[in-house]
Amino acid sequence: MKLWLTDVSGNSYKIRVLTSILKVPCEMIYIDATKFEHKQRPIIDMNPRGQVPVMEIEGKIFWDSTAHLTYIARKWGGEQWLPTEALAMAEVMQWMALAQNEIYFGLQWARGVFVYGKKGDLNDYQLHGRKALEMLARQLKDHDWLALDRPTLADIACYPYTKRAPEGGLMLDAYPAIEQWLARCEAIPGWVKLD
Numbered sequence: 001m002k003l004w005l006t007d008v009s010g011n012s013y014k015i016r017v018l019t020s021i022l023k024v025p026c027e028m029i030y031i032d033a034t035k036f037e038h039k040q041r042p043i044i045d046m047n048p049r050g051q052v053p054v055m056e057i058e059g060k061i062f063w064d065s066t067a068h069l070t071y072i073a074r075k076w077g078g079e080q081w082l083p084t085e086a087l088a089m090a091e092v093m094q095w096m097a098l099a100q101n102e103i104y105f106g107l108q109w110a111r112g113v114f115v116y117g118k119k120g121d122l123n124d125y126q127l128h129g130r131k132a133l134e135m136l137a138r139q140l141k142d143h144d145w146l147a148l149d150r151p152t153l154a155d156i157a158c159y160p161y162t163k164r165a166p167e168g169g170l171m172l173d174a175y176p177a178i179e180q181w182l183a184r185c186e187a188i189p190g191w192v193k194l195d
């Protein structure tokens with residue numbers, strides 16, 4: 001497998017975490033986002049969004065971390081990270097959907113305003129971000145993990161931009177259950193530190 005990524009990409013980081021936990025070999029090809037390499041070939045040919053992460057898997061190109069995590073978890077992770085039983089899979093997938101909705105359009109974009117001058121409505125991003133934090137906090141109030149009461153793709157997918165929420169002006173102090181969950185994720189053997 002090959003992964004095109006940047007060192008600051010939280011979505012690429014999810015793949016780094018899962019390949020590290022499962023000890024799956026993956027060639028990492030770092031591109032320079034400050035030179036807008038993600039908007040140029042070869043990235044733009046592989047991903048019409050002009051974004052990382054992009055992966056080559058079994059000779060095919062895939063964009064979006066959800067696809068990448070799904071492949072790696074099913075191929076190498078047995079039933080642990082994304083189980084095949086229908087109800088269990090749905091439970092994991094609903095949190096992966098949160099990662100690609102309220103977390104993405106909220107926490108990730110609010111951070112983008114401060115970190116790389118993303119244009120748009122910061123209030124709107126923070127509104128979605130707060131919604132994401134409320135949903136996470138509600139689940140984590142009486143659960144250690146987001147789905148199935150054990151670590152799954154749900155936790156890996158939701159972790160990076162929740163951890164970075166304060167960089168988007170959304171502090172976590174009011175959410176002790178989220179802070180404890182972040183620490184639990186970081187204690188999973190093989191977890192990669194988020195720089």
Ligand SMILES: N[C@@H](CCC(=O)N[C@@H](CS)C(=O)NCC(=O)O)C(=O)O
Pocket residue numbers: 008009010011012038050051052053063064065066100
């Ligand atoms: N839904 C995509 C989002 C990918 C994404 O947001 N990538 C960011 C880096 S983490 C990026 O390349 N941003 C540059 C841009 O959108 O122009 C995924 O999960 O892979």
